[in-house]
Each structure stands twice: as C-alpha cells, then as structure tokens.
Amino acid sequence: MSDLFNFAPKTDSYAVMGNPITHSKSPQIHTAFAQQTQQNIQYTKIHVDVGGFAQAIGNFQAHGGKGLNITVPFKQEAWQLAEQRSERADLAGAVNTLQFQHDGSIYGDNTDGIGLVNDVIHNLHWPIAGQRLLLLGAGGAARGIILPLLKQNPLSITIVNRTVSKADKLADIFAPYGNIHAASYAALKNQQFDILFNATSSSLQNTLPPLPDTIIGTSGYSYDLMYSDSDTPFMQWAYQHGAKQCSDGLGMLVEQAAESFFLWRAIRPDTQPIIQQLRKTSTGIN
Numbered sequence: 001m002s003d004l005f006n007f008a009p010k011t012d013s014y015a016v017m018g019n020p021i022t023h024s025k026s027p028q029i030h031t032a033f034a035q036q037t038q039q040n041i042q043y044t045k046i047h048v049d050v051g052g053f054a055q056a057i058g059n060f061q062a063h064g065g066k067g068l069n070i071t072v073p074f075k076q077e078a079w080q081l082a083e084q085r086s087e088r089a090d091l092a093g094a095v096n097t098l099q100f101q102h103d104g105s106i107y108g109d110n111t112d113g114i115g116l117v118n119d120v121i122h123n124l125h126w127p128i129a130g131q132r133l134l135l136l137g138a139g140g141a142a143r144g145i146i147l148p149l150l151k152q153n154p155l156s157i158t159i160v161n162r163t164v165s166k167a168d169k170l171a172d173i174f175a176p177y178g179n180i181h182a183a184s185y186a187a188l189k190n191q192q193f194d195i196l197f198n199a200t201s202s203s204l205q206n207t208l209p210p211l212p213d214t215i216i217g218t219s220g221y222s223y224d225l226m227y228s229d230s231d232t233p234f235m236q237w238a239y240q241h242g243a244k245q246c247s248d249g250l251g252m253l254v255e256q257a258a259e260s261f262f263l264w265r266a267i268r269p270d271t272q273p274i275i276q277q278l279r280k281t282s283t284g285i286n
C-alpha cells in the first residue's frame, strides 16, 4: 500500500433507506450540509424491499457505512434493531437515525421532534413554553414529536384523534413527562389553543381534520408537518379561521437532518440557506 493511499482523505458513507425513496430530499440536504461544513462524506438513497430491512442494514454496515437515515415504512423496525437508543427515540417508538459505533453496535436516535422544535423556536420564533398546544393525530408522526415538545414546557398538550383510543394510549405513555391528555374532536367545541400541530395524514388526502371553527385563538399559530410548494389545505383552513401565522414542515425536514448530521459529524450546519434553496425547488405535497 503506498503512502499516498494511506494519507488519502477518507470519505465516510451515509444513506437514507426507505420504500418509496425516489423523492427523498435527504441526499440533497446532507450533501449541502457537507459542502458547507467541509465534511468528506457521501450520502446516497437506498430503496429497500419490505422484509429486507435488517439485511440491507447489515450490508451497509459491512461495507463500512457510518450511519443511516430511516424513513417510511422502516422506522419501527429500525427502533427494534437499534441496540442502544436515545430517550427521545425510545419513547417515540421509532428511529429515523442510526449510527454505527466503533464496536459494531447500532445506536438509534429520533431527530424528528427536535427538528420540529428547532424550526418552531429558532426559525419561526413562535413561543412554545407556557402555551396551549393541540396535536392533531395519534400515529407515528404524532408520537415522534411529543417528548421534544413537552421538554419545552408548554402549559399543556391536547392530543386529538378520530380514533380516540390511540390518543388515550399516547397520553398515557407521555403523562410522566408533562401535562398531556387526549380528546375527541367533538370535545374540542368551545376550546381554544395557541398552537396547532397537524400530524395527521389528512393533507396528503387533500382533506381536513374535523375541527371546530373557533379552535384557534386570535394570536394562534398553525404548523402542518407536511410540506408543499403552496399552502397545504390545513394551512389555508387555519388562515381562514384566525391563525396569525402558519407554516408547513419543510423547516422541520431540514432541521431533523441537521440534528442527524450533528450526531454523526459533531458539527452543526447552518440550516437557513438550505431551507431557502429547497423552498425554491420543491414541488407538490410531501
């Protein structure tokens, strides 16, 4: 082996795994982070067949891969495969970031919730502490954001879901961590909230959760975890019903990536230019 080869800079390998994966923006985001912070990495996207996830991870690790982002439908399986997990991943029941440790073990984190919190607090400058939060939906997306939201000390989190038993279950899981309870849509009549977070998949179906018209206080904010090149149906509805400001989830997408990047590389990229760049080029609803 020549000296030249020994001293050649080593490119660390990362990827996002999912199914489907074609439209993932993660390679674009992480490549931009790497350029900005001068990190020598390559980041690809890998389509994984359902049933082939554990094998795909093993292959990636065996070829020297350093870490992975995991997306639909493998986040729960990644949670099971991770041998150590952060507290936020543990409670989320899902993992979106894997790090392969020097001893060969796999560490799992979930950066979705902290990504949302960082977007809301640092990019949008909306307050969370002391506020009444309404979380719409009780699926995986909702569960992933609850602990990081509770850590910001809101006055309360109300989880509302069509299937109330699922909201009840989440409220039970997170009750030790803050003031959180479940409700039906019908029970929201005559109530108002300071921030609404839409973690349902309703925007993907071009429909709306059945919210009362008076749910948003006069200085209310509304956040849709989906993102789109134009206002989502939920954002349009919120503006029409008194919201002072609304946002889609593009900032969350970039912030969750930044948190994964920080875990892997111990360096924090500046997310603003990447959010602006994506805003110019994104099309459709995701």
Ligand code: ATR
Pocket: 136, 137, 138, 139, 140, 141, 142, 161, 162, 163, 164, 166, 199, 200, 201, 202, 205, 207, 208, 209, 210
């Ligand atoms: P994800 O992993 O994206 O959260 P999921 O686990 O399938 O996906 O959960 C989807 C969530 O959106 C659920 O809370 C679902 O409500 P139900 O549990 O009652 O089915 C919610 N949802 C989907 N479409 C909705 C709609 N049109 N109105 C209100 N809630 C909706």
